[in-house]
Amino acid sequence: MTTAFDPIDLAGLRLANRIVMAPMTRSRAYGPGLSPTEAAVAYYGQRASAGLIITEGTQPSPAGQGYPDTPGLHSAEQVAAWRKVTDAVHTAGGRIFAQLMHTGRIGHPSVSPHGLVPVSASPVAPQGRIYTADGPREYVVPVALDEDGIRRTIADHVAAARNAIRAGFDGVEVHGANGYLVHQFLAPNSNLRTDAWGGDHEGRGRFAVELVRAVADAIGADRTGLRISPGNPLGDIDEPDPDPTYLALVRALEEIGPAYLHLTESADRALTLELRKRFSGVLILNARTVGRPSGPEELTLIEDGTADMLSYGALFLANPDLPRRLRAGGPFNTPDRATFYGGDERGYTDYPALDG
Ligand SMILES: Cc1cc2nc3c(=O)[nH]c(=O)nc-3n(C[C@H](O)[C@H](O)[C@H](O)COP(=O)(O)O)c2cc1C
DSSP: OOOTTSOEEETTEEESOSEEEOOOOOOOOOSTTOOOOHHHHHHHHHTTTSSEEEEEEEBSSGGGOOSTTOOBSSSHHHHHHHHHHHHHHHHTTOOEEEEEOOOTTSOOTTTSTTOOOOEESSSOOOSSEEEETTEEEEOOOOEEOOHHHHHHHHHHHHHHHHHHHHTTOSEEEEEEOTTSHHHHHHSTTTOOOOSTTSSSHHHHHHHHHHHHHHHHHHHOGGGEEEEEOTTOOGGGOOOSSHHHHHHHHHHHHHTTOOSEEEEEOOSOHHHHHHHHHHOOSEEEEEOOOSSSOOOGGGGHHHHTTSOSEEEESHHHHHOTTHHHHHHHTOOOOOOOGGGSSSOSSTTTTOOOOTTO
């Protein structure tokens, strides 16, 4: 029987186990250069016993930044700073992909370092408020990307993916989940387009497909992953009937052959099983859990073949040696929500490993 602690081949890359550190924004890339700091080098290095680390959401361009102090992958300074992170992880025997996150309409001119108005598939503002330096503010109506804007945005992702390889990453994950730009194209309430980038299931999925194709063409399909979250209402997304959209998406992905599909399970398990059947690459599952972070209970999902790998968010944040603790059945440090976003080393690099 395969367990989460067995190695796995990810498109030719041998991973020590099937436990993935899920991407987590930590908003600690202080300074005008928006680069990972020395503390980030320590943070990721501490977590190198993951089979695979996926970094925090990293903007491929200034226009893609929706939160304060998130790192980018669009300058030489950022590439040099990320190189220290990838070196630390590789030296400790780990593997690391960079998550490319363009937040689209989840942003605000006062959060953007250049005062940019957010862009999206259509000029539809999400309901709700965003936290800014001046306190909570209503979201603004985003600018709908025209054909040139779409091409430019894809090109920005390609450039960032090339930068990721230059920085020593083992690959990149395109963020197509959780209500950000790619998800805004996929969902019918945020994509009202009537051109080739909207309309039916294939049209709404086209941005995701073209983006993954362009990144795969640039750095290799074996170095490219995609994260999706069918039915996830984050960011005011409403997908009442996600199945046909995501089945069409996976059909198109099969022609490209990305290394993995990282599925954040928000809809029912039946869709997870269907996507698994139809996707021939590695399936990383961020299992749906209600009222608690994923934990040891989910390990059976590898054993029963539901997924190839499992990603852990909050528990990996709080337990730098999570694979070892999962194997031992605990104990686990408790994640401190107050230090998730921003702050100093507290709640970042000071969670103890079992040995102290
Ligand atoms: C502090 C924090 C930041 C997160 N930032 C991101 C992110 O940048 N990109 C992303 O795809 N998901 C992000 N997530 C979602 C996690 O990747 C994961 O899906 C979520 O925590 C649920 O998994 P869990 O139950 O194991 O914590 C974040 C979660 C947390 C707790």
